[in-house]
Amino acid sequence: MYDIIVVGGGHAGIEASHIAAVLGNKTLLISSNLNNIGDMPCNPSIGGTAKGIIVREVDALGGLMGKIADVSHLQIKMLNNSKGPAVRSLRCQADKITYPKKMQEALKNTENLTIKEAMVEDLIVENNMVKGVITKLGEKIMAKAVILTTGTYLKGNILVGSTNTPSGPHGEKRCDNLSDCLKDYGLKIIRLKTGTPQRIKASSIDFTKMQEEKGDLTPWTFSLDNKPSYDVHNQHSCYLLYTNEVTHQIIRDNLEKSAMYGGYATGIGPRYCPSIEDKIVRFSDKPRHQLFLEPESLYYDEWYLQGFSTSMPVDVQEKMVHSLKGLEKAIITKYAYAIEYDAIDPLQIKPSLENKILANLYTAGQINGTSGYEEAAGQGIMAGINASLKLAGKDEFILKRSDAYIGVLIDDLVTKGTIEPYRMLTSRAEFRLLLRHDNADLRLREYAYKIGTITKEQYNNLLIKKEQIKQLEEYLKNNYLKINDNLKEIFKENNLDLPKNNMSYYDLLKRPEISINFLSTIINIDYSNEVKEQVEIMTKYAGYINKAYKEVEKLKKLEEKEIPEDIDYNKVNNLASEAKQKLIKVKPKTIAQASRISGVNPADISVLTVYLKKEYNRR
Amino acid sequence: MDDTIVAIATALTAQAISIIRVSGSEAIFNVAKIFTNKNLLNTPSHTILYGHIKDNDEVIDEVLVNVMRSPKTYTKEDTVEINCHGGIKTTQKVLELLLKNGCRMAEAGEFTKRAFLNGRISLLEAEAVNDLINAKTDAARSLAINNVDGLLTKKIRNLRDKMAKILANIEVNIDYPEYEDEVEVTHELMEDYLKDITINLKNIVNGSQNGRIIKNGLNVAIVGSPNVGKSSILNYLLDEEKAIVTDIPGTTRDIVEGSITLNGIMLNFIDTAGIRETNDIVEQIGVNKSKKILKEADLILLVLNYNELIKEEEKELIKSIDKNKLIIVINKNDLELKINLDELKDYDYVLGNTIDLDGLDKLKEKIIDKYNLGDIIYNDMAYLTNVRQIDLINKALEEINNANKAYLENMPIDIIEINIKEAWNILGELIGDAYTDELVDNIFSNFCLGK
Known part of the structure; x- marks a missing residue:
């Protein structure tokens, strides 16, 4: 019998299980492959605009991501350093071998945490409350709370051209039953798509034809507790290259062969991370598109071709890659693929990341419809904290939009839902001047200490x-x-x-x-x-x-206008029917949250406010 | 919100036809209770039925009933309009019957409020409807109609779209800093953008000033030393124009002595008793009320005597008044010239007298000229007209001014963007695209009954 079981050893599962254990819970982390814990199946970088700030927030709350990134990167730089302080953010190229290895060590050294290799296929549920998990081998493991961080493993389908292979990322085992079980328990399942580009053999690349992108000469660390421990002069570069008219023609000639344009895929892909065929179709007037080559690891010979993700068949991919300057003789070690997977509709999740239908079930990461390691880690740590708080009978811990990007992320998810993998952007944060990378500790460590996640x-x-x-x-x-x-x-x-x-x-x-x-x-x-x-x-x-703080105060007033949980939106006449449906689905906790729901317009908010006033006064 | 409301939609005077409007889920059902034509309950939307209104067996009126079913109605609710045969008593009787049969008396502005709450019209349009109802002159009415059509909303929306594009560009630069192929919003570009936004906003602000004049008219104060003929000039202007009314409460807190329309614009003469009734005008300028009047008036007519030298205190008075709203009326030019006109060469003045009314027509021309009253009315009418709107547009302009300031201080683009985004939000609030809490109650408390 465990206090908390975390299913999935990706970036969400790591933070969730680590923090749950730190908070004194007997915690079990189950992964389908122990060697893959902390794996980076897509890009070899951690951080980036807004995302780098999330890494610092995770660190401020007592998480691991920043600490491990600091000791396993090949290059690190501060993005937007020439712009204002509010939009600066760190990004590093993490070594894909070192990072997971060090992460696995850190988890092994975490007290109260047990790690187990198994495939979870079902939950144990009694009276709409989760009591444990059932593995593929039929083993039943009991726990007071379960956190699902299954990433893209739920019914993963890998698409390369017209071939469609049931699989997790990297050809890992996929999880077949769990999403069906969740559906049976009444959860709505959505289907999402994401992609990853080609990997190229280093010795086959002519880097002299590309523009070198070096790391910063100023030393940086993600973690607020770390001191820089690397040599700024001994960093590894990335390289910038461009597509050209030949590349575009190849793509246009073969468009119907791509899984996305050929109609072989059903999942919805992210707009901010389009495949190269998408870019060329939608921005047909652009003569070239930027691509980056990023080193994956010092321990093997592959580079990641950022910006070139595609679901074209392999023969077309060969032609496409060879049309690029410097990659004429490139050897493709892994072809680009798109992966489709099941996620739950995040509107079914509470701001604490607990499920609205199944009590004591928490979810974090891609299963909630997000994209990105950092977004996953941010939710993971919050799910771990909130599951722990619930077991301890304490109030849930909700970060406000003015507290952290993690707060913005979760509020967006549970309020607006998503139809594409959600990526954090600085523009999603209305208080970004307050949510800087440099003050993550000032913003969050008071909370963290009170909860008990920092020393x-x-x-x-x-x-x-x-x-x-x-x-x-x-x-x-x-x-x-x-x-x-x-x-x-x-x-x-x-x-x-x-x-x-x-x-x-x-x-x-x-x-x-x-x-x-x-x-x-x-x-x-x-x-x-x-x-x-x-x-x-x-x-x-x-x-x-100061102006931002005033805005926060204004918002606070609306946040304080709570909507009773037992409100019957069917009794609120004159609500537009779309708004009514959305409100019933989202069950916003406050007027402020309600006003952020897409499809609920100002007139609906007025109607709702009037109704609440009337009802409240009557009582 | 779910009950059915009723009000007399036309003015309650003796006239050929008056209309009673009913809106709400039970509108058709309630009217059917007192209407003889039994087709009412089942009639298709947007049809007119003939019949009688009956109180039990007594026939009250012979009427035409317009039936408009939700959602294609003004309020988006079921709406019935009863066209009665005029007459105050008959109309009131029908209203009473409806009140007895399940309808509730509409509150001020409630039909429009419902139209807004049900998403039928934007905030700005809702306010314009109120203006339309209250319009005192033809020009004001035409202005209100333009707003209802959403011309102004369109103007602001266009500006907002333009701003949104800039904002999005800046956001892209922030989120994708390494994508060099995207246009970067540099300080140089920002300068152009800010100029453009400022011009657009200022146009709307300037328009809003005209809009206010059209809607509320010009508040005019007549001041001058005792016995220079202020009262005669006022009486002349009021008499000549067959003054509309006297002692009507003006739109300012001051009492208006009377109003005339000049080129379709109302001139409201403010009671300047505080100034007039004292012997020493300059002494009185120190009095708060006088100061306030001089400050709040849109136009000050300062009356001087043609037959006297300008007194020291008059000179000081002239100096204390904003030149842009001052017209000096030199009265009594039927007498000998003693005043030194050279001293007034920098000011707008007219000569005249109230004995043969010479020059007073020139005064009217001067006013029209000074305030471009001729142009205002024939210009396109997309003006902001009420205090809330003007306040918001000024706030938006202030944000853009702050953006300009931040630009000059070499602040980073993403900081300058904060001001632009704020201005963009304010404009959204203005056309009802953004939500603030107290707004709705505020606006609708200003509505008049009926529509």
Whole structure:
């Protein structure tokens, strides 16, 4: 008998099982292949725009992804470094051998966590409550809560051209029964599609014909607890190349052979990650499309051809790849494929990630309709935390949209549902100036400590950082610039206008052209870079940040307008019928959540508000 | 919301036909209870039936009944309109009968409120309907009709679409920073974008000023030293134009002494008693009320005496008034010229007197000229007209100004974008595409009864 069973050892399952064990639950992680735990079946990178911020959030909450990425990457860079602080995000090229290996070690060293190889084919359910799982061999394993993180394994179908092979990713065993069982329990199953491009043999690539993309020379870490442990000069590059008219012609000539255009696939693919044939059909005026070659691992000889995913048959893929500059003689080690899989309609999930129909069943990752390792990890850790909290009889832990990208992700899923694999984008977050990569600890570690997922030491570090930020801010506010000849010289040297005498350093820092690093050259600022960065951002963007906080307050009012769980939407007359259906399905907890449901328009919200007021007053 | 409402849709005066409107799920059923033509319950939508309204056995009126079934009606609910044979008593009797038979008296603006809540019209259109009902002049009515047609909504929606494209471009740059083939919104591009948005918004704001003038008219204050002839000028203007009414409450908090229409625009003369009745006008300028009047009036007619030199206190008064809304009326030009007209050469002034009414027509021309009253009406009429709308559009403009400021401060594009997105949201709120909580109650409390 376990407290919590996690089914699936992908990025969601890892975080879910790890955090559940950290919180003292007797936890079992079941994977169909132990060697594949922490595997990266698609791109060899972790992080990226918005996603990198999720990695930091997972880390702030006590998760593993960032820590392992830090010690297994081949290259790391800060994206959008030339843009504002709100949109910066880390991305690394992770070694596909090292990352899973180190992750498996970390899990093995996690107390309370048992790992088992098996294929789960059914759940044990009594009175709409999950009590355990049944494996393919018929073994029954009991638990108080079950977290499903099955990725693309549910009825996976691999599509290459017109061939359709039942399979998990990489030709792994797929899980045949579980989604049917879920359907029998009353869950709605949706079918999604995603794809992965070709892998190319390194020795067959002519890199001299491509543009080299190097890692940053500034050292970075995902984890707030790690110090950089790699040599910035010894990173591995990626390469940029382009499609050309020949490539496009090959694709156009063979369009009907592709699984997607030939009508062999039924799943809905992601718009933001289109196949190359999609790009060429939809953006026919573009003469070329960008592609990247990314190293997969130091331990084998394959490169990942990002941007070239396709469901064309293999002979066409050969022609397509060989039309690319530098890949004329390329040896394709793995062909691109599309994979279709079953997921559950996320509208059936509560914000805690618990299922609305089956109590004590939690789901995270691709089974909830998302895409991406980071999105999976973010949900995984939340599912693990919430399952633990429920078993402990505590309140659920819901991140608000103004707390974290993870909050935005889950709210979007459970409120709006999805018809394509959901990928996080910075534009999905309305408070992105608050949700920065640099303040993930400030945003989330208080919560984490309260729940018990970070150590006292980590918490103390947070408190020290907070205190230092305050100190530095006050110092800058209460100390004033005294202009002397030396200063005049420094400003002149740096081509800066000489400020007024007696201006506070804080006001000086507000000037666009003055950085905290420059300030450090004229006054002694003895604080860490992280502290300096916080103060700089909070000073320079104070107006915008305060405005965002005001918006958060406004939203909070709507969030506080709760909709009673027993509301009967059929009694609310004058609701548009589409809105009525959506509301019945989503069961929003608050007016704010209701207003975010697509298909529920402002007029419906007014009607609903009026109804609630009327009903509430009557009671 | 689910009950059936009724109201008299036409003005309650003695006239040939008055219309009673019923809307709600039981509209047809309730009318059928008092209507002799038994086809009513089953008649197809959008048909007219002939019959009698009966109170038990007594025939009240011979009527035509228009039946419009949901959803193709103004409120999107079942709607019945009873065309009665006019007459205050008959109409009221029919109304009473309906109230007795399951209908509820409609609240102010409730038909339009339902039309909005049921998704039939946008917020802006809903407000325009209110304006239409309250329109005092033909120009105001035509303005309101234009808004109902959604011309303004269309204008704003176009601007929003344009902004959405820019926003989307910026988002793409953020989410796909390494895709060099996408156009990058640089500071240079941003400058152009901001200019374009600013011009578009300003056009709407300027239009909104005209819209307000069309809707509310110009508030005019007549000021001047004692005995320069203020009252005669006022009386002349009011008499000449057969003043519509006196002592009607104006749209400002001040009392309007009387109104005239000039080129289709209302001129509301504000009670300037506070200024007029004192002997020393300059002393009175210190009085709050006077200051307020001078500030709030759209047009100030300052009356001077042709036959006297300009007094010091008059000079100060002239200085204290915004030149753009000042017209100096130099009265009594039938007497000897003593005033030094050179001192007034920078101001708009007209000469005249109230004995032979010389020059007062010129005053009217001057007003028309100064406020472009001629142009306003014949221009396209997509103007914002009420305080909430103008407030929102100004807020949007303020956000764009902030974006401009951020641009000049060399803020990152994604920070500048925050202001543009906010402006975009505000415009959405203006045309009812975005939701804020108190909005609806606010708007509908301003509605008049009937529609």
